[in-house]
Amino acid sequence: MIQMPGNDFDVEELICNESFQEYCLGASLEHQILWKEWMAKYPDRKEYIAEAERIVSILNVKQGSRIEQLKALRSGLTQQEAFRSAISLKSDISFKSEISSKEEALERSLKVVRPRWYFYLGSSAAAILIAMTFLYFYKPAFFEVKKEQALVRFSSGKALRKTIILKDGSVVTLAKESSIRLGEGFNSSNREIWLSGAAFFDVKHDATHPFVVHTTFNDIKVLGTTFNVKAYADSALMETALIQGRVQVASKKYPGYFVVLKPNQKLSMLNSPAKTAISKPDAEYRISELKQNPAAPVPEEIAWVRKRLDIDNLPLSVIAQRLQEWYGITITISGEEVKNYRYSGVFENETILKTLEALQLSYPFHFEVEGDRIYIKK
Structure with a gap:
């Protein structure tokens, strides 16, 4: 049975909750639904929840598959004592210096900004961080990036x-x-x-x-x-x-x-x-x-996303700015010639892709899409 935190929960409690870890990693739709419903009950504590999600993400470095990530978190909890024993055997000063420099490099690469309470986290959260650091330096294959699964x-x-x-x-x-x-x-x-x-x-x-x-x-x-x-x-x-x-x-x-x-x-x-x-x-x-x-x-339900666009002999640079402001997507144009292409027309209830495709009919240009950005060139 999944144990949900009480209304006096703190960040550490969330981090160490295995069900919350599965929610952060997206390992189960059941956990997604359960935690979303639970979070809706505590809107005044969303900053605590967001910070816990951030730390779980950092500990996983957002790499590897969901199953591997979840195993890593659980492994961090169970291997605390074994790792401490391994560390105690390495008493050589140069070894300690090497570990220290590597930890500093890891912190710089992750750009971790520690909140005040970070230094007072319990041993469980600390064990996770120690285990992940150990895996980072001594099992590099574990941290191999799998972009297709990100x-x-x-x-x-x-x-x-x-x-x-x-x-x-x-x-x-x-x-x-x-x-x-x-x-x-x-x-x-x-x-x-x-x-x-x-x-x-x-x-x-x-x-x-x-x-x-x-x-x-x-x-x-x-x-x-x-x-x-x-x-x-x-x-x-x-x-x-x-x-x-x-x-x-x-x-x-x-x-x-x-x-x-x-x-x-x-x-x-x-x-x-x-x-x-x-x-x-x-x-x-x-x-x-x-x-x-x-x-x-258009119906009232979609009026927020549809707009009539009247163009009267305007350059593409100005048109792009209007599209960018309304649709909330970044548009970058390469080349002064393309920026100065001029258009006239009326566009009503069209998506941004349909609008650009219609503009192409007058002065041809190419555009590429990458998520929330559009790149236009000759």
Whole structure:
């Protein structure tokens, strides 16, 4: 049975909790759901939680597979005494000097900024750090970087919008205080992401690799579609609004229960604190039509991410700046000639990729996408 900390938890307690370690490493969807729900109960202590996540990440150096990382943390707890004995046998002064210099180099490479309470952590956390340091210097193969397995995260922070273009060609626009985490093997063995907050998705069709969005409340499965998800962990309401295509929203609270949405439909779910005696969750899951204002070009649910762009003989450098400010994506243009290409036109309800592709028809240019950045050149 998983032991969750009480309301008086501290950073050290979180670091030494094996279930929390599995959550940080993304080793289990069950742990992801469990800890997200637990964190939502303590919004006033999110700084403690964030610091514990940071330290677990540092101890793992974010390298190797999830299983290897988890084994390393557990090994650090169990091998404390054995490592101390090994250290005591090395009494030579030059050896101590070598270890000291290597530890200093490790600290510089990790750029660790120690908070005040760091020096008062208990022996368990200290043992983890000692074990990881030992493995770093005497088992270099353990720390071999596996880039294809590295976790990828994107966050909007305080920005109103942040656009990310995924490797499969799907476009994700994050709302304020939102983030996504890509699953291992994204675009090769799967297309799974974990969302915290709100986001608009324009998913590239791939029948062999369904696109799945995991939230605290539901799992949303699509093949190729345009939809909006609002799923803040501390909110009482979760919404999925479908613009085009088809999505299936599967409940985590009621296993086996799911809803299939049609275009211009919205699913709203009340986030009750615990399971109730309701035999059917119909009282919590409600389907309605999208709110359409006759004077507005798009439904209210996605107005935050759509904009009419009027261009009248403007250089590409100015157009890029407008796109950058609205979509929250960095655009870099190489070459003065390209910057001075001039365009006119009206773009309405288009993604940033569609807008750039339309501009290419007048004055050809090339653009490459790398996550949350776009590079334009002749």
